[in-house]
Amino acid sequence: MRTVLYILQKEFIQIFRDKSILPIIFLIPFIQLVVLSYTATFEIKNVRFILVDHDHSSESRKLADKFSGSAFFTEVGKTDSYRQAIQAIQKDKADQIIIIEPDFEKNLVNEKRAKIQVVTNAINGSAASLMNAYALSLISDFNKEIMVKQFPMHFKEMPIKLNSSFWYNPELNYVTYMVPGILVLLVTIIGMFLSSMNIVKEKEKGTNEQLNVTPIRKLEFIAGKLIPFWIIAMIDLLIGLLLARFWFGIMIIGNPFLLLFVAGIYLVLVLGLGLFISTLTNTMQQAMFISWFFLVIFILMSGLFTPIESMPMWAQKLDAINPLAYFIKINRMIMLKGSGFVDIQKDFLILTAYAVGMIIFSTMRYRKTT
Amino acid sequence: MKTKETVIEVNNLVKKFGHFVANDNLTFHVNRGEILGFLGANGAGKTTAIRILTGLSKPTSGKVIVAGIDVNKNPEKVKRRIGYMSQRFSLYDDMTVRENFRFYGGVYGLTRKQIRERMRFYLKKLAMESYENMLLQNIPLGWKQKLAFSVANVHNPDIIFLDEPTGGVDPITRRQFWEMIYEVSDAGTTVFVTTHYMDEAEYCERVCIMSEGKIEAMDTPKALKEKYGAKNMNEVFIKIARNVE
Numbered sequence: 001m002r003t004v005l006y007i008l009q010k011e012f013i014q015i016f017r018d019k020s021i022l023p024i025i026f027l028i029p030f031i032q033l034v035v036l037s038y039t040a041t042f043e044i045k046n047v048r049f050i051l052v053d054h055d056h057s058s059e060s061r062k063l064a065d066k067f068s069g070s071a072f073f074t075e076v077g078k079t080d081s082y083r084q085a086i087q088a089i090q091k092d093k094a095d096q097i098i099i100i101e102p103d104f105e106k107n108l109v110n111e112k113r114a115k116i117q118v119v120t121n122a123i124n125g126s127a128a129s130l131m132n133a134y135a136l137s138l139i140s141d142f143n144k145e146i147m148v149k150q151f152p153m154h155f156k157e158m159p160i161k162l163n164s165s166f167w168y169n170p171e172l173n174y175v176t177y178m179v180p181g182i183l184v185l186l187v188t189i190i191g192m193f194l195s196s197m198n199i200v201k202e203k204e205k206g207t208n209e210q211l212n213v214t215p216i217r218k219l220e221f222i223a224g225k226l227i228p229f230w231i232i233a234m235i236d237l238l239i240g241l242l243l244a245r246f247w248f249g250i251m252i253i254g255n256p257f258l259l260l261f262v263a264g265i266y267l268v269l270v271l272g273l274g275l276f277i278s279t280l281t282n283t284m285q286q287a288m289f290i291s292w293f294f295l296v297i298f299i300l301m302s303g304l305f306t307p308i309e310s311m312p313m314w315a316q317k318l319d320a321i322n323p324l325a326y327f328i329k330i331n332r333m334i335m336l337k338g339s340g341f342v343d344i345q346k347d348f349l350i351l352t353a354y355a356v357g358m359i360i361f362s363t364m365r366y367r368k369t370t
Numbered sequence: 371m372k373t374k375e376t377v378i379e380v381n382n383l384v385k386k387f388g389h390f391v392a393n394d395n396l397t398f399h400v401n402r403g404e405i406l407g408f409l410g411a412n413g414a415g416k417t418t419a420i421r422i423l424t425g426l427s428k429p430t431s432g433k434v435i436v437a438g439i440d441v442n443k444n445p446e447k448v449k450r451r452i453g454y455m456s457q458r459f460s461l462y463d464d465m466t467v468r469e470n471f472r473f474y475g476g477v478y479g480l481t482r483k484q485i486r487e488r489m490r491f492y493l494k495k496l497a498m499e500s501y502e503n504m505l506l507q508n509i510p511l512g513w514k515q516k517l518a519f520s521v522a523n524v525h526n527p528d529i530i531f532l533d534e535p536t537g538g539v540d541p542i543t544r545r546q547f548w549e550m551i552y553e554v555s556d557a558g559t560t561v562f563v564t565t566h567y568m569d570e571a572e573y574c575e576r577v578c579i580m581s582e583g584k585i586e587a588m589d590t591p592k593a594l595k596e597k598y599g600a601k602n603m604n605e606v607f608i609k610i611a612r613n614v615e
Contacts, residue, residue: 006476010465017464206458213424213454214477215446369445370427 003216007224011198015228025194029186029236033243037179047131048076049096050085057105063116063142067098072134089121096120096131108146168336179248180335181304181328183240187263188270188324189295191233195274196291198225199366200281212368222363226271233267234260244335253338259331262344265352266327272358273323279365298324326351375402377529377560378423383432385418392418394583396432400562402528405555407574408564409607414580416564417457420533423562424454437528450478453522453530457537461518463507467493470506470521478525485524492520495550512543519550523559530554532563536570548573568604577603579610586610 015021049067053060068075076094079085088094099117101107107114118135122128202208211221237260244250252259274291281287301308301315302324308316319325326347333339341348378400385393392415400406408416421427423436425445434441437451461470468489475485493499496516506514515535522530532551536544548570555561563574571577571591578588587594587610591603600606 002479003477006473009476010462010469010473013469014462014464205460205463206456207460207462209426209456209458210454210460210474211477212426213449213452214474215449215479216477217446369425 003220004224004227007216007221008227011224011228015232021194025190025232025236026239029190030239030243032186033179033182033240034247036182037175037248044127044130044134045072046074047072047096047134048074048094049098049135050077050079050088050094051075052079052082052085052097052099054080054102055100055104059105059108059146060100063100063139064098066138066142067135070134070138073138086119089119092121094121096135098135112150175248176250176336177332178304179244179250180331181302183237183244184266184324184327184331185299185302185304186240187233187237187267188298188327190236191229191267191270192274192291192295193288194229194232195226195271196277196281196287197284198229199275199278200284200287203282204284218363218366218368222275222359222366225275226268226359229271229274230264230267233271234264237263237267250335252335254334254340258341258344259334262327262330262334262348262351265348265355266323269323269351269355269358272355272362276358276362276365279362279367298322301325302328304328320350323351323354376400377402377437378562379433379435380423381433383419383422383434384430385415385422385427386430391583393422393429396585398578398585398588400529400560402560403555403558405551405561405563405573405575407571407577408562408580409568409571409577409603410564410580411611415583416580417533419580420531420562420564424452424531425449450525451528453525453527455515455518455522455530455532455535457533459511459514459518461506461514461521464505466503466505467498467509467517468502470517471524474521475524480525488524492517492523496520512539512547515539516543516547516550519547523554527559529560529562532561534564534566536565536567544570568602568607571603571607579607581611586613 015025051064051067053064064075067073077085077088082097082099085094085097085099089097097117097119099119101115101117104114104116116139118132118139120128120131120135199208202211241252241256241259245252273294277287277290277294281290300306301311301319301322303319304324308319308325311319330339330344330347330351333344376399378398380396380398383393383396384391394415396419408419410416418427422429423434423441425441425448429442436448439448439451441448462473465473471489471492472485475488480488489502490499493502496513498513498517501509501513506517509517519530519532519535522532536547539547544567551561551563551573563570565571574591576588576590577594579586579594587597587606589597591606594600594606595602598606598609600609
């Protein structure tokens with residue numbers, strides 16, 4: 001036990017003496033948190049649309065007003081020519097064209113039906129379907145108003161009244177959804193890089209030979225290497241949570257201590273993985289590339305940017321070994337949903353077993369004798 | 371303190387890397403307090419042998435007893451009893467002299483008081499008291515080597531292994547280095563040292579000359595010079611090297 005304390009002392013001296021590593025630990029994560037949380041959003045706020053109104057009637061104007069009055073739409077032009085409107089999309093000056101047929105009002109009154117065409121730039125598929133959905137909801141609103149006006153008897157009261165409410169994130173706020181995930185991501189990146197570079201750095205400098213002739217036990221060594229980064233990553237996480245609370249105004253609905261407890265286990269796992277990579281490699285460059293390889297896969301499959309549920313089945317199965325996927329899920333459950341221990345129990349146990357396994361692995365892999 | 375007590379006993383030690391035989395059937399012993407010089411060209415197998423003796427590397431076959439303990443069976447137990455200074459400078463460059471002493475002293479289980487006393491003792495001897503709080507990266511190489519030797523000795527080991535400790539060090543510092551070796555030897559520590567420098571071979575009580583993984587000769591410098599009719603160890607070394615070719 002005393003040996004571990006001496007290793008800890010040495011590691012902390014070295015970390016805090018390294019002028020390039022300190023900003024990496026304590027500055028960059030928070031810049032990234034703030035920047036990413038605002039930019040990693042799927043919301044579409046400014047759909048630039050062009051109105052091609054062939055009718056110029058009061059009804060067509062009402063419909064046009066609905067669009068320009070919406071917070072999601074910005075009118076960037078009016079024209080009578082469909083070709084001009086398409087050109088605007090070609091030049092990326094507009095995203096959507098709303099075309100109202102001639103005799104729109106007349107047809108509405110006489111035929112009880114009229115046509116509107118919506119053309120959307122679908123280079124980005126998911127953005128296009130969102131824009132389309134926005135447009136359709138405005139048009140169906142408009143539709144309802146007309147029906148109520150034209151058939152006041154029938155539509156005094158709609159037969160089925162739809163009232164939707166969104167739970168756990170009532171304003172459908174992306175920042176609320178993204179911040180907890182990004183926070184986990186940043187702590188993971190810091191922890192994994194620092195730990196994977198550590199043992200291999202001693203190998204590169206030749207200092208590990210001197211360590212290996214000492215009676216340090218392997219587990220003492222791994223513990224001495226893991227604990228400093230664990231403390232640093234926990235401090236990073238704490239600062240991040242405070243930022244989430246006071247900068248982004250995200251309240252932790254669940255028990256913050258439960259969150260920290262799970263985070264503590266999760267970090268043992270991440271750091272154990274990093275140390276394992278460090279024992280496998282001989283140069284810092286190798287360690288860097290291997291951890292980067294795993295991190296990219298973990299991140300892309302973590303459910304942070306794309307929902308795990310829409311991945312193919314084999315990918316969902318593969319996520320059983322993705323530590324990031326577990327913790328992002330647990331983290332969102334506790335922070336946004338207020339889940340208690342019972343709710344996260346299963347994932348928590350898997351994480352714990354995984355962490356213990358990783359420590360055993362890296363301890364066994366660390367060789368004092370070659 | 372020098373006795374006929376054997377502290378290192380090597381029997382039929384073989385180490386192969388694939389088909390390459392780095393140590394070919396080495397058998398020798400070293401007595402307590404003795405200074406044994408391990409000589410040989412680059413690639414003769416000196417470092418391989420020293421790494422096996424310190425438990426850093428496993429032998430392919432053969433028996434190695436160090437300080438009465440079988441290294442192969444119980445490498446961790448041997449490690450409490452030995453000190454090691456490798457070819458590459460291996461103290462922490464980004465830590466001060468005091469921090470290096472404290473770390474290694476602590477790892478070997480010394481008390482804080484013992485660590486402080488040992489450090490003061492060595493710094494005084496090296497006339498480096500004012501360097502206590504200096505980072506090692508700011509200290510010249512020869513001095514760093516003397517510090518590395520002191521740190522390798524911090525726990526008073528029975529045997530100290532030095533792998534080319536004076537490589538790249540100026541003649542005066544080398545001379546001082548050898549004075550330190552004599553001092554620990556007089557105090558009863560066995561010194562096992564590899565070197566390229568033939569003048570250093572003259573300082574050893576016994577030398578072992580290796581070539582292509584085999585021991586070609588092992589005796590006192592005086593006996594070797596007589597046997598080969600040579601004026602100095604340099605000639606002995608060249609004659610043995612020619613014979614091998």
